[in-house]
Amino acid sequence: MAKGKLTNFKDQSLDLKLRPNIWKDYIGQESIKKNLQIAIKAAQERNEPIEHLLFYGPAGLGKTTLAHLVANEAKQQIRITSGPTIERVGDLASILTNLAPGEIFFIDEVHRLNKLIEEVLYSAMETRSLNIILGKGPSARTIQLELAPFTLIAATTRISLLSAPLRSRFSGGTYRLNFYSLEEIEAILNRSAKILNVDIEPEAKREIAKRARATPRIANHLLKRCRDFAQVNKKSLIDLKTTQDTFELLEIDEKGLGPTDRKLLEVLITKFNGGPVGLNTLAAATSEEEGTIEEVYEPYLIQLGFIERTPRGRIATPHAYDHLGFKVPPQQTKLI
Numbered sequence: 001m002a003k004g005k006l007t008n009f010k011d012q013s014l015d016l017k018l019r020p021n022i023w024k025d026y027i028g029q030e031s032i033k034k035n036l037q038i039a040i041k042a043a044q045e046r047n048e049p050i051e052h053l054l055f056y057g058p059a060g061l062g063k064t065t066l067a068h069l070v071a072n073e074a075k076q077q078i079r080i081t082s083g084p085t086i087e088r089v090g091d092l093a094s095i096l097t098n099l100a101p102g103e104i105f106f107i108d109e110v111h112r113l114n115k116l117i118e119e120v121l122y123s124a125m126e127t128r129s130l131n132i133i134l135g136k137g138p139s140a141r142t143i144q145l146e147l148a149p150f151t152l153i154a155a156t157t158r159i160s161l162l163s164a165p166l167r168s169r170f171s172g173g174t175y176r177l178n179f180y181s182l183e184e185i186e187a188i189l190n191r192s193a194k195i196l197n198v199d200i201e202p203e204a205k206r207e208i209a210k211r212a213r214a215t216p217r218i219a220n221h222l223l224k225r226c227r228d229f230a231q232v233n234k235k236s237l238i239d240l241k242t243t244q245d246t247f248e249l250l251e252i253d254e255k256g257l258g259p260t261d262r263k264l265l266e267v268l269i270t271k272f273n274g275g276p277v278g279l280n281t282l283a284a285a286t287s288e289e290e291g292t293i294e295e296v297y298e299p300y301l302i303q304l305g306f307i308e309r310t311p312r313g314r315i316a317t318p319h320a321y322d323h324l325g326f327k328v329p330p331q332q333t334k335l336i
Contacts, residue, residue, distance in 0.1 A: 018192050018220050019065050025191060026069055028184040028216075029062065032175045036066070039172055040073050049102045050074055051172030052125055052152040054110075056159040058299045060217030061177040063155035067106045070153060078104040083112035089120050093130055093145065101148040110154035111161035118166050125152055125169045157295055179214035179303060182206075188216050189223055193238075198227050200238040207243040211256040213300045218256075225250060255304060255323065260288070261297055262324065265306060268316045269326055276313035 020026040023033060036053075043050045050070065055063040071078035079095060086092050086107075099105060107113070113121070123131055130145040154170070156162060167174065180188070186209045193200050200223075208226065212219035226238050229246040251259050267285050268275055283290045288297075298314075301307040306320035321328040 018195055020069065020191075021072060023069060023073065026062065026065065027187045027191070028180045029066075029177055032066070032177065035173060035175070036070060037073070040070065044074065049149045050104075050151040052170045053154070053172045054159075054167065054170040054174040055153070055155045055177060056157065056174070057177035058179070058215070059157050059295070060215040061179070062216060063177060064106075064108060066177075067104070067153045067155065070151075071104045071106075074102070074104070074151075076102050076104050076151075078106055080106045080108070082108040083110050086113060086117055089117060089132060092117055092120060092124075093132060096124055096130060096147050096150070097145055099148055099150045102150070103148070104151045104153055107152065107154045109156060110166075111156040111158045115163070118163060121152075122165060122169060180216060181214070182209050185209040185212050185214065185216065185219050189219055192220050192223055196223070196227060198223075198230070198238060199236065200226075201240060203240040204238050204243045207240060207247075210254060211247060211252050213256045214303065215300075222246075222250075222252075256300070257323075260286075261301060264288075264293065264297055264301070265316060265320045265324055268307070268314060269321065269324065274321070274329065275315035276310055278313045282314060 023037065026033065039053075040050055053067075053070070055066055057063065067080075068078060077100065079099065081095065086095075095105065120130065120132070123129055124147060128147045128149060130147060132143055132145065151172075152170075159167070159174075186205055189200070189205050189208060193205075204226070208219060208222050212222060223238075226243050226246045229249070230236075230238050230242050233242070235242060247253075253262070257265075264282070264286055268277060268282065271285055272281075279290050279293065283293055286293070298307060298309075301320075302309065304319065305317055306323065308315045308317055318328045
């Protein structure tokens, strides 16, 4: 395709196209990458499978991408599933008994695994065997299935929901993915723009990075929306005005806050005098689920310093008042 064209980009899965396949394309999380590269190389030199790994952190930071990179680097196949899809012990047994030696088994949303399945997984991770009970009552018997050496990689946004015994079995390490810097997001946008075959001005790229909530997935999403806006308006270049018009249409402000983010802050300030207010009350007042507020919206609002969690509930900080144009009441300043 000619450089600068915004049309006729075809791919079965655009998100997969943007996913890095080699270490040098994976931007950010430098400490984690170095640790993983050492672990993989050491395991290969010993001719052993990589030890089990656990990745956690907010959604969109690259946990699944890291799992694929580990598999690519180790030159192993990867089997992918998620916690909610493993409903019975038989489902888990079917997957594990079909793993080839050294193969990687990736479980996304591992915190949503059934607790009974978790307990079966313990022995699989530790002793590479499955203990399954057949039958019920006096006629019940236990059989042990030997498993090929494998690596379990798990990802979760809520590590606190994992039981301590399961967390302790990730002998290869537990890694927390952090939010990205503005410069790292810009570098990710550079790479994505080349893959999408679009031209973008540095000012426009910075504008997208500022609104990306320090998250690569959101940065790529916003880049694609700006590309769409430019294409429909017959522009061959994503310039500053294009990004500003796109964000106005999407109702995303200069801090990256969308309508729901601002609604949360406005409800907290106008209905509850800035707090403190409990999560369940805030969820009821905004018609949002508690888990959605806690996992999707709060992490970024806390990172910006707009909300503070306290034992008594959520509190809107003076920064939140300033951003929305409200006057900070004296009593709220004392609570922070």
